[in-house]
Amino acid sequence: MVKSIWYYRQFICSCIKREFLSRYKGSVLGVVWSIVQPLAMIVVYTVIFSEIMRAKLVGMDNDGLAYSIYLCSGVLTWDFFTATVMACTNVFLVNGNLMKKISFPRICLPVISVGSAFLNFCISYGLFFIALLVLGRFPFDLIIFVVPILFVQIIFACSFGIGLGVxxxxxxxxxxxxxVVLQFWFWFTPIVYPSKIIPEKLLAFMNFNPMYYVVRSYQEIFVYNQVPDFVELSGVLFIGFLLGVWSLRLYRRHVGEMVDEL
Incomplete structure (x- = not known):
């Protein structure tokens, strides 16, 4: 599988580029919208929650920007997760005609979808980084820890999405x-609200939510300037690998039937 992806890397990269550009085809501003949209979200969250609503995090009452950073880091992370899962879930249906007409490893399709979602994520998080730099809140000493968290998130989201896609x-x-599930899942994850306000009886249920640990890891870096708990993240990675094994076995077993079904 890895060899196939590497052999078709130019095809994958060209498809990611074409998919990204086609999203803004026909608009006056073009790809500028990929910057305007996340930038508008960051500005709105910062202005509304920091200046207008004066929202505060528990234990950080003197920090007017803490809640906005908390919210942005969580929402941007969740958007990438949902974009990845949804893209992988619909990738075979959307590319049904391509699967019938062109001979290539079908596993390239989820890679293209994830690559497109990752490109948008990089733009959004890049703007978030710029905002943190302007505000003097960029965690220089901890930013390297974003890489393993992102790796865990991608493995989990892809493994989950590909199985659902089949x-x-x-x-x-x-x-x-x-x-529908993702809507409930979003509110079951401490993104809009801090986990510290959750009653102890309900807090135990968070142990069954992998995205709780992923989102919290980002928030620990950007909000609390702390090293995330990689022991907890290793559990998410283990779940992601299990889902990956299941998804690939399911894909290999039914890849021939999928073409006929489409």
């Missing part, structure tokens, strides 16, 4: 149900 070919309700 199932979605045969059971179209999977894609519809996923949208």
């Amino acid at each position: 199932l979605n070919v045969f059971f179209r309700d999977v894609g519809q149900l996923l949208g």
Whole structure:
């Protein structure tokens, strides 16, 4: 599989570029919208929650920007997760005609979808980094720890999404149900609210939410200037590998049937 992806790397990169540019084709500003949209979100969250609502984090009452940074780091992380999962879930349906007409390793399609989502994530987080630099809140000593967290997040999201993508070919309700699940999952993850306000009885349920550890790891770096707990993240990575094994076995078993079903 890895050899196939590497052999078709130019095809993958060209598809990612074409998909990114086609998203803004026909608009006056073009790819500038990829900068304007996340920048607008960061500015709105900062102005509304820091200046207008005066929202504060528990234990950080004297820090007017803490909640905005907390919210931005969580929302941007969640957006990348949902974009990755949704893209992988729909990738075989969306590219059904391509799978029938062109002979190439089908596993390249999820890689293209993830690459496109990752490109948007890099733009959004790049603007977030610039905002942190302007505000004097950039965690220079801890920024390197973002890399392993991102690796864990991508493994988990891809493994989860590819398995759902195979199932979605045969059971179209999977894609519809996923949208509902992700809505509940978002509010079950401490992104808008801090985990410190969750009652102890409910806090135990967070142990079953892998994205809780991923989002919290980013927040620990950008908000609390702390090294994330990689022991907890290793559990998410283990779940991601298990899902990956399941997804690849499911894909290899049904890849021939998928083409006929599409």
